[in-house]
Amino acid sequence: MCIKMNALLKWLVLPGLLFSPVAVWALYKPVRVLAPQWVPGITCVTKDICLEDVTRYKQAERIYNESLAFVEANVAAVEHPPRVIFCSTENCFQSFGFNKSAAQTVGVYGMVISPRGWSQAYLRHEMIHHIQAEHLGVYKQWRSPEWFSEGMAYALSDDPRPKLAEPFQRYREKFQLWYQATGKDRLWEEAGKL
Numbered sequence: 001m002c003i004k005m006n007a008l009l010k011w012l013v014l015p016g017l018l019f020s021p022v023a024v025w026a027l028y029k030p031v032r033v034l035a036p037q038w039v040p041g042i043t044c045v046t047k048d049i050c051l052e053d054v055t056r057y058k059q060a061e062r063i064y065n066e067s068l069a070f071v072e073a074n075v076a077a078v079e080h081p082p083r084v085i086f087c088s089t090e091n092c093f094q095s096f097g098f099n100k101s102a103a104q105t106v107g108v109y110g111m112v113i114s115p116r117g118w119s120q121a122y123l124r125h126e127m128i129h130h131i132q133a134e135h136l137g138v139y140k141q142w143r144s145p146e147w148f149s150e151g152m153a154y155a156l157s158d159d160p161r162p163k164l165a166e167p168f169q170r171y172r173e174k175f176q177l178w179y180q181a182t183g184k185d186r187l188w189e190e191a192g193k194l
């Protein structure tokens with residue numbers, strides 16, 4: 001899943017003129033991804049790995065490293081490895097403003113993993129959203145069609161599910177056809193034209 005950046009921009013830029021940063025922090029929870037160390041109950045063990053239950057650091061670190069290596073080897077270079085916040089409870093996930101999904105990425109600023117999302121497949125999926133934002137820019141990624149942004153994340157993360165819930169199955173198939181015709185070398189150039 002990829003948060004709609006217009007909502008973020010609307011809440012960050014426009015009310016920022018009217019409200020204090022404290023109000024933005026309180027009202028628009030995904031902005032907390034920018035400074036998770038300020039969120040009660042979250043510990044950042046490294047600059048890139050923050051978590052709720054520090055006893056699970058080794059598990060988080062393994063999933064993080066394996067997912068990053070997979071994406072770099074199979075999809076594209078990662079310019080700045082993303083910050084990942086690993087939640088062990090739904091309360092933690094909800095404190096960033098999320099609930100239904102297994103994980104959420106906020107532009108190039110970081111991602112939050114729910115208790116249901118501790119797996120390489122989910123991390124790889126979110127890291128693909130991260131590199132989309134890096135290569136296309138946050139605005140262009142937000143403007144790109146969903147069949148591309150989600151289809152690419154499902155297809156190139158090697159999601160093990162043979163059949164996804166719609167519309168994601170359709171998005172994955174559409175992306176795969178487009179990618180076969182486009183090729184890895186022209187991926188970002190052509191994606192920028194969508």
Ligand SMILES: [Zn+2]
Binds near residue numbers: 149
């Ligand atoms: Zn997604």
